Amino acid sequence: MKFFKIIILTIFFQSQAYALIEVDITRGNLNPLPIAVSPLFSNNDSNVKFEKIVKVNNVGHEISKIVENNLRQTGLFNPLEKDAFLQESEIAHLKPRFEDWNLIKAQALITGKVEIKDEKLRVEFRLWDVLAAKEMLALAFTTVPTNWRRVGHIITDKIYERLTGEKGYFDTRIIYVAEEGPKTQRIKKLAIMDQDGFNVKYLTLGNELVLTPRFNPTNQMITYLSYFRNLPRVYLLDIETGVQEVVGDFPGMTFAPRFSPDGKKIIMSFATGGNSDIYTMDLENRIVERITNHPSIDTSPSYSPDGKFICFNSDRSGYQQIYVMKNDGSNVKRISFGKGLYGTPVWSPRGDLIAFTKLHKGKFYIGVMRTDGSGERLLTENFYQEAPSWSPNGRVLIFYRETETNEKGEGFSAKLWSIDLTGYNERQVPTKTDASDPSWSSLLSN
Amino acid sequence: MILNKILKNTLLIVATCLILSACASTKKVSDIGGQIKDDVYVGEDTVEYLASGVPDRVFFATNESVLTTRSRDTLRKQATWLRENPNISIVIEGHADERGTREYNLALGERRANAAKDYLMTYGVSADRISVISYGKERPVDSGSNPLAWSKNRRSVSVKAN
Amino acid sequence: MYKSIFISTGFHFIIIIVATISLPFLAKTPIDLPPLVSIELIQITDKTSIPFAPKAKKIIEKIKKKEKERVVSEQAPPKKIKKEKPEAVPLPDKKIEEIKKIKEKKQNPEKIDTEVKQVSEFEKKEIFDPNSIAALIDKSKENIAETTKKTNKVTQSQDKNVELNGLSLSEEDALKAQIFGCWSIPLGLPFNENLLVRIKLKLKPDGYVIKSEILDHERMNRPGQGFYKVLAESALRAIRLCQPLRVPTTGYERWKDLQLNFDAGEMLGG
Numbered sequence: 001m002k003f004f005k006i007i008i009l010t011i012f013f014q015s016q017a018y019a020l021i022e023v024d025i026t027r028g029n030l031n032p033l034p035i036a037v038s039p040l041f042s043n044n045d046s047n048v049k050f051e052k053i054v055k056v057n058n059v060g061h062e063i064s065k066i067v068e069n070n071l072r073q074t075g076l077f078n079p080l081e082k083d084a085f086l087q088e089s090e091i092a093h094l095k096p097r098f099e100d101w102n103l104i105k106a107q108a109l110i111t112g113k114v115e116i117k118d119e120k121l122r123v124e125f126r127l128w129d130v131l132a133a134k135e136m137l138a139l140a141f142t143t144v145p146t147n148w149r150r151v152g153h154i155i156t157d158k159i160y161e162r163l164t165g166e167k168g169y170f171d172t173r174i175i176y177v178a179e180e181g182p183k184t185q186r187i188k189k190l191a192i193m194d195q196d197g198f199n200v201k202y203l204t205l206g207n208e209l210v211l212t213p214r215f216n217p218t219n220q221m222i223t224y225l226s227y228f229r230n231l232p233r234v235y236l237l238d239i240e241t242g243v244q245e246v247v248g249d250f251p252g253m254t255f256a257p258r259f260s261p262d263g264k265k266i267i268m269s270f271a272t273g274g275n276s277d278i279y280t281m282d283l284e285n286r287i288v289e290r291i292t293n294h295p296s297i298d299t300s301p302s303y304s305p306d307g308k309f310i311c312f313n314s315d316r317s318g319y320q321q322i323y324v325m326k327n328d329g330s331n332v333k334r335i336s337f338g339k340g341l342y343g344t345p346v347w348s349p350r351g352d353l354i355a356f357t358k359l360h361k362g363k364f365y366i367g368v369m370r371t372d373g374s375g376e377r378l379l380t381e382n383f384y385q386e387a388p389s390w391s392p393n394g395r396v397l398i399f400y401r402e403t404e405t406n407e408k409g410e411g412f413s414a415k416l417w418s419i420d421l422t423g424y425n426e427r428q429v430p431t432k433t434d435a436s437d438p439s440w441s442s443l444l445s446n
Numbered sequence: 447m448i449l450n451k452i453l454k455n456t457l458l459i460v461a462t463c464l465i466l467s468a469c470a471s472t473k474k475v476s477d478i479g480g481q482i483k484d485d486v487y488v489g490e491d492t493v494e495y496l497a498s499g500v501p502d503r504v505f506f507a508t509n510e511s512v513l514t515t516r517s518r519d520t521l522r523k524q525a526t527w528l529r530e531n532p533n534i535s536i537v538i539e540g541h542a543d544e545r546g547t548r549e550y551n552l553a554l555g556e557r558r559a560n561a562a563k564d565y566l567m568t569y570g571v572s573a574d575r576i577s578v579i580s581y582g583k584e585r586p587v588d589s590g591s592n593p594l595a596w597s598k599n600r601r602s603v604s605v606k607a608n
Numbered sequence: 609m610y611k612s613i614f615i616s617t618g619f620h621f622i623i624i625i626v627a628t629i630s631l632p633f634l635a636k637t638p639i640d641l642p643p644l645v646s647i648e649l650i651q652i653t654d655k656t657s658i659p660f661a662p663k664a665k666k667i668i669e670k671i672k673k674k675e676k677e678r679v680v681s682e683q684a685p686p687k688k689i690k691k692e693k694p695e696a697v698p699l700p701d702k703k704i705e706e707i708k709k710i711k712e713k714k715q716n717p718e719k720i721d722t723e724v725k726q727v728s729e730f731e732k733k734e735i736f737d738p739n740s741i742a743a744l745i746d747k748s749k750e751n752i753a754e755t756t757k758k759t760n761k762v763t764q765s766q767d768k769n770v771e772l773n774g775l776s777l778s779e780e781d782a783l784k785a786q787i788f789g790c791w792s793i794p795l796g797l798p799f800n801e802n803l804l805v806r807i808k809l810k811l812k813p814d815g816y817v818i819k820s821e822i823l824d825h826e827r828m829n830r831p832g833q834g835f836y837k838v839l840a841e842s843a844l845r846a847i848r849l850c851q852p853l854r855v856p857t858t859g860y861e862r863w864k865d866l867q868l869n870f871d872a873g874e875m876l877g878g
Contacts, residue, residue: 019774020808020865020866020867021774021775021862021863021865021866021867022866023783023787023866023867023868023869024784024869025784025788025791025846025869025870025871026871026874026875027784027788027791027874027875028787028790028791028792028842028846028870028872028875029788029789029791029793030792030793030875031792032792032795033792033794075795076794076795107792107849129841131844131845131849132844132845132848163794163838164794164796164835164838165794165796165834165836165837165838165839166796183586184585184586184587185585211548211552211584212549225552230579232552232580252556252578253552253579253580255552255553256549256552269552271552271556271557271580273560274511274556274557274559274561274564275557276553276557297550299549299550299552299553300547300550313547313549313550315550320509320546320547341509341546343547343550344547344549357547359545383591384545386547386548395796402544404591405589405591405595406590406591407590407592409589409590412589412591422795424795437548
């Protein structure tokens with residue numbers, strides 16, 4: 001249809017007085033966009049005040065470093081070296097000399113200033129199209145100074161949105177399991193951090209085994225599996241109040257929990273007598289509903305963003321495969337038919353894809369497929385990796401990867417990694433300790 | 447020319463021999479020192495005893511929860527021992543190796559522990575003396591990343607609860 | 609265990625020796641057959657269309673490789689350019705005023721209670737929105753355009769009956785190759801959308817752009833088409849980066865109006 005339209009248009013243009021020459025440009029380079037992040041200007045007075053409050057000097061510099069690092073991590077942008085900048089931040093934040101920025105091959109430029117006034121941090125920034133010598137975006141924020149890192153992330157979100165046409169994913173957090181100790185006696189704690197690995201906080205002490213934490217849609221609650229008193233059960237934790245409670249009153253192990261997209265239900269597996277099935281519990285009226293009823297293992301359930309469907313993992317065919325059903329458990333359909341075993345399906349926040357872990361010929365893959373199982377694409381292969389979690393804009397997956405242990409029991413590590421949907425941009429997400437089971441929050445601001 | 451012919455023939459026959467023997471050799475490779483039989487660990491390493499002559503654990507094949515003849519033998523010994531000591535109750539811990547996704551392994555561990563529990567019950571041990579817990583891949587007994595270590599980790603272990 | 613291996617090896621060895629000596633059929637000289645050569649028939653028309661763009665997959669794979677290298681080896685810093693003395697740039701008065709105005713507009717001090725929850729703590733204000741479509745249509749050089757228009761009118765009538773339409777293949781290739789190098793395709797684009805941006809240019813004889821116009825700019829405002837604007841901007845950037853365009857030295861009338869169809873679909877779709 002589109003093709004047809006183009007043909008018609010072409011004919012139309014050709015019939016003008018004299019033919020308009022058309023040249024088709026079907027190639028370009030896929031290099032990241034060169035962008036200059038000029039340090040945000042902050043005056044001495046503000047710097048002194050800021051240092052008093054957060055013990056970090058030169059706030060403007062620090063915020064621009066956060067922006068720069070975020071942009072680099074996307075793989076879509078190439079922040080240029082500051083040494084090459086010709087214009088100082090004091091002047092640049094007024095009106096850039098575009099020729100200078102053009103000279104160092106910057107195509108976009110970020111300038112701005114920060115000041116502290118009445119205990120408030122005020123940031124102003126502008127995004128410039130260097131080649132067109134035009135402003136593309138200009139915004140100002142006000143917040144408490146302790147939030148300065150988030151300011152950097154929010155700026156990145158806005159720039160990312162302006163330059164890619166999609167929402168960003170920088171003002172977000174990641175909840176994960178921090179790991180320590182030998183493999184046979186691993187100590188695991190719940191931990192939460194900013195998307196870039198800063199501001200780590202531990203939510204449990206490590207006295208009991210904890211696994212698979214997941215955020216609710218408002219990022220204030222976490223559901224996870226805890227072995228408290230050696231009874232593996234799904235728990236609910238309010239991050240702000242620290243209040244914990246067991247979800248439901250099941251006479252056996254509950255595990256693999258996730259929130260429904262409206263945050264009102266928890267969906268999870270309940271195992272008893274050697275059989276795991278999927279259940280939901282309504283958090284308001286505590287009503288428990290059984291969703292699947294099959295003698296096979298049914299686990300790792302995940303809702304579609306509209307809440308109408310559930311994808312899950314089952315071995316009812318004999319081996320682990322991915323299935324989709326309606327939210328009441330009807331219309332169960334197998335969607336994975338490739339070679340190997342499939343697990344941990346997670347529905348993308350955009351609704352168009354399902355991410356999964358695949359085990360084939362002794363290798364683990366993270367991949368995506370459409371919700372009908374077509375278009376399977378494997379993004380990364382490794383010795384062991386699993387449990388992908390989507391960034392809120394549905395472009396990046398975070399997962400964990402474990403390394404091989406040698407005969408002497410050495411060499412084991414578990415780390416968080418991210419990869420984008422193109423499969424190009426694979427990066428380790430920095431964590432102080434070993435880490436596993438990451439879950440990405442939604443955007444904190446908005 | 448003749449030398450060349452002999453050389454060619456030699457290569458061809460060696461290749462044929464290798465192809466024919468391929469089937470047999472794969473089994474040998476996985477059968478490390480005779481400690482694994484049909485993907486199930488049959489060695490004595492890591493095995494502890496609940497009482498003299500009563501091993502505490504049984505092993506499974508990859509992704510399986512079927513009890514082998516040897517496992518059933520072990521569990522019958524456990525059942526006898528439990529009937530002789532009616533005051534003892536046990537916890538059966540189900541485990542999986544590290545070559546699976548965490549959530550599926552939790553379910554698999556539960557299935558393995560229950561396979562052992564069901565067998566003990568058919569030999570007259572009452573259900574309220576046996577509880578079950580799954581650790582999935584969280585508590586390996588051998589931390590290695592090799593088929594032998596994995597086979598030792600695919601297990602269900604009976605532990606005295608009191 | 610070992611015994612059986614020795615016995616087996618021994619017997620195998622004997623078989624090998626016996627077979628080697630006594631199997632004559634393997635030594636037959638092969639029949640000499642000339643190797644098959646496949647011939648592809650190529651229709652030659654007056655307009656040879658050489659497949660220009662190699663398969664996108666290949667390109668992407670190449671880039672992937674490059675990217676990997678880039679990630680592994682620390683990125684080389686761009687060439688250091690000697691810093692000029694940072695003499696404060698005397699800003700034109702008008703521009704300072706402009707900025708001042710903006711400042712005044714947004715200078716209403718906001719009150720924020722300190723107890724706001726973390727989530728709603730940020731107050732965000734748009735200073736002004738320059739994202740109008742008009743901004744994309746380059747009007748800065750409109751006055752030059754008018755002058756050239758006048759001259760155009762004179763020459764137009766003379767050239768009207770020139771039969772040669774379009775650029776020759778080599779002329780087109782030169783222009784294409786140039787723009788391929790300038791166009792950074794935004795990497796965040798969706799895969800399954802129409803990724804065609806058509807831009808109409810008015811050119812000066814030296815290849816500089818007088819005016820550029822995006823033909824489907826109403827598409828930018830449609831919901832879910834936010835990426836289109838990004839794509840259009842990248843195409844405009846490519847044109848600016850490439851100036852002056854590598855246009856033929858003759859026949860200005862032919863190509864003074866030029867349409868470039870930027871299509872990222874082939875690169876990204878694979």
